[in-house]
Amino acid sequence: MSETSLQTPFPKRAAAALDDRFLQQALTIATTKFVDMRREAFSGFPQGEALRDQARAIKEATLQKLDLYLEQLADNVERLGGHVHWAATGEEARETILALCRDRGVRMAVKSKSMATEEIDLNEALERAGVTPVETDLGEYIIQLAHEKPSHIIAPAIHKTKGQVAELISAVARRPLPADPEALTAAARVQLRQKFLEADMGITGANFAVADTGTVVLVTNEGNGRMVTSLPRIHVAVMGIEKVIPSMSDLVVFLAILARSATGQKLSSYTTLVRGPRQPGELEGPEEFHLILLDGGRSRQIAGALREALYCLRCGACLNVCPVYRQIGGHAYGYTYPGPIGILLTAMLKGDASVKDLAHASSLCGACKDVCPVRIDIPRMLIELREHVGREGIAPRSERAVFGTLRRLLLSSPAFRFATVAGRALQGPFARQGRLQKLPFLLSRWTRFRDLPPVAARTFHERWKDLK
């Protein structure tokens, strides 16, 4: 995966993605389908708009008392016999899980899809500690076999062809399987069923956690979330602190819009509500339940510029409509969370310096804000982020030089007029078909992917003088 390594600058990663013809095709098909399904789901759902407003209000109101709801959640989980761990950093979260594995003799952990565990690089840490992590969401399983990373929040393996998947699953089955999604899914079912029954630990994220009842909520389609919370003797749930919601009355508001936004379903196949370890009369369920509350940079933004990004439900709708994501896919972003919201989450979790290029990977068209189930104002925050990386001197020097010059030209009327005249005199060799397509020096990076209109033969300024 050298093209997606963070050693490679973002423009190179993006260019590699643009040259990948299968990826281009897969992205077009996948994102178009998701966009259509979402639109259809909301078009027959007139109360959807009001529910989105309400969901947004709930997220904001919850943030205003986040400390209280987290305490309430922790108290209730403990009352149910569960254990709560407070992880300020990804490293603390990892260490907590590794210590549990050591103490309880865990050899294998089955995982249901969780962005939070991707964020903290849990799998690598488990492997180093001699614990085998098995991703059980089919898409995650595929990319784990391929030693890759997810390329979409809800469809992690959209970049793989069925031929590539057949090779990966055949290698595990030790027999050649046809490149047929049904046959491959059936083979993966057999391979993973055995793992569910053998694993010592089940690891999940949390779509929501209900403070009032101590309930962790998982939304899945495959049923793997149910397996990992029912069969292994230990269940560990890792959740970002922003996932807490106050009550069951809030939960049903989110459930009504989450699946519609993500996949266009009214509800996903499974919504699983887990309250601590199994109760005495139950035949199945874990003996131990652990909830890891992860900060990892989130609390800094409660009063920060990225506060609204804490509303995010991780539905992926903003990826599918983003003209940039649709061209370059998830890997080119280089971090756990891709797409427009991913840029903000990366800034939140890894710091502004990590998004000095990514902050510009948006056309600011606003489609992300339009489809966001909780109406996060992503474009506004991206602009602020750009301003911030510019002001703090994090942005590349060339970019600062160009925009610095532009600023001086725009602030001074004589300078602007001089530039107009000079531009008109010099642009001749660069104009093709009435557009500036190839500028020299620093400006070449701009025109590599974009055109500029040439300076007009007579500018508005000049014509205005005649009119007066």
Add this chain to the structure above:
Amino acid sequence: MTRATFLERIRKEVARAPVAAGVSTAPRPPHPEAAAEAVRRQMAERWREALDSFVREFERVGGIFHRVADLAGVRPKILEIARGHEATALVAWDPASLGLDLASLASDGLAVTTATSDPDGDARRRHREDSARAQIGVTGADFVLAETGTLILLSGRGRSRVTSLLPDTHVAVFDRSRLVESLAQVGVLLEALHVDPARSMSGAMINFITGPSRTADIELTLTRGVHGPKTVHAIFVEAP
């Protein structure tokens, strides 16, 4: 990090954050159990409409709907479903939770396991082996949500959480008293269940099941039965 330090940091950030006015969390029923009772009274009037829309939505997500006149009709219907899937083994919730005893299906050549309500380690092991082997799992449904075609099951004593998960085919049996119209009503019922959970629920899990297990992770091709059941049947018992 300790709980105190962790929460202190969050408290500090919350205190200095700008506060958007006029936002609130979802309104909660002040008396959840009375509100749940009101939902049940409403549904006693409106169950027919709810059933129609449940059937429509359930079939849309790939469920197979059946209707029988009374409890006596359930056993032959289950046998018919089992034969249709060429099943040899069946696992079910215990008779008290299901409202009927399926043990007699053994005389029709099906190996039948019903959940025990007072399990020890041995019973758990056997039950898991039987559940993993069974091709059919039979459960009740505590709420049946019309708006989305969803079966809602509470786990607990005699109601194993894997009966609706491990077998290839899940069969849920319910009558009109389980029908609700909307997610908002489900919210009320969930609030009521948690007023005194020790009394209202003997288990730690609630599952919303909307059709069979599905994935589209390989080239977005919809495939059923990736981990959970490939087929879900619902049997509606007409007699109240």
